[in-house]
């Protein structure tokens with residue numbers, strides 16, 4: 001058996017695990033990352049695309065934003081369509097904060113490149129990772145690398161292995177409390193070789209179900225349709241997808257949508273999940289391993305980055321002077337933000353989607369909420385603060401630093417919301 005020694009063993013090379021490894025290396029803390037999938041697979045996996053400004057700022061401070069700054073699409077508002085009319089929510093004008101469209105797989109590519117350039121130890125394609133002895137001072141991960149059994153011994157194990165990972169399940173029964181909720185619908189997502197139909201995201205609320213128009217670049221669109229919870233992809237040939245998208249985005253019966261070849265498609269279950277605490281002895285959970293949200297509010301990746309920011313600081317403090325304070329407070333600090341993100345994601349999900357069993361009364365209430373959002377500046381501002389991540393920064397006590405550097409592009413903040 002080959003034995004390796006490191007300070008932090010990181011399970012999972014998604015955004016959480018890679019970013020943690022990168023931040024630790026900047027602060028002189030050693031880590032080894034083990035990932036179940038191949039490098040090619042994780043670099044191509046299409047998922048998130050909306051980065052909050054706080055996430056972008058962290059990536060920039062960590063020297064990871066060269067390509068993001070060149071290729072990312074900075075947004076200052078989004079469009080809301082309902083009742084056949086369009087409304088703009090100018091979140092940058094309301095909060096001073098922007099968002100950035102940049103694919104999660106691009107963030108992952110940038111992170112892997114940075115780790116490789118720094119000589120970081122990343123093992124891909126490791127299918128039998130088993131965390132062991134996490135209750136002791138010498139937790140280990142056992143696995144097989146190129147046919148050879150290997151044991152990686154660390155001071156800590158960081159479980160960054162997503163919702164379907166193994167780390168959470170290595171905690172003894174009863175030590176963690178689980179909170180979860182499943183929605184009675186899913187999202188069918190496509191990546192299409194088509195220029196985005198507008199510059200900003202479009203959230204369309206339609207009697208046939210919700211649809212989202214997003215983008216990844218000036219030539220690639222990302223579109224989502226609310227579908228039934230267990231609909232097979234085979235039931236959705238290209239023609240049906242485009243016809244349904246045209247219907248849900250139609251304005252006054254007009255079809256306004258650029259179309260093109262579909263490059264990839266997938267169905268994502270809509271669910272919420274949190275475990276408490278996010279730590280068991282020497283095992284720390286981060287990102288989707290500890291919590292997931294329905295993608296409606298685009299919080300998953302941003303919450304994962306927020307966890308990693310705390311965890312990197314906590315490990316750094318421990319290695320700097322043996323301080324346990326941040327490690328002991330890790331779960332509490334993260335969970336406040338996690339539950340805020342859960343609440344906003346649930347709110348946005350119920351605001352935008354048609355629920356199968358809802359009656360006309362519920363539909364009318366939703367329409368009233370939507371009208372409130374586009375006519376009341378106070379309601380729009382409260383919503384925007386959550387949407388851009390400002391509410392989370394405020395929770396973390398970081399508001400003073402943020403407010404001093406609003407980044408609204410001159411001339412584009414368009415006053416109150418408008419109706420077309």
Ligand SMILES: Cc1cc2nc3c(=O)[nH]c(=O)nc-3n(C[C@H](O)[C@H](O)[C@H](O)COP(=O)(O)OP(=O)(O)OC[C@H]3O[C@@H](n4cnc5c(N)ncnc54)[C@H](O)[C@@H]3O)c2cc1C
Nearest residue numbers: 012014015016036048049050161162287288298300301302
């Ligand atoms: C369709 C969709 C759209 C989304 N849109 C957004 C958005 O716009 N904005 C946003 O913020 N979030 C969004 N999200 C959520 C976001 O993608 C996740 O929150 C994010 O991927 C979490 O990163 P992570 O590193 O914690 O977990 P993951 O990305 O799941 O990474 C975990 C890694 O661990 C690996 N792993 C799993 N098991 C093992 C094992 N046994 N051994 C070793 N490795 C293992 C996995 O292969 C994976 O590489 C979206 C998600 C989906 C599905």
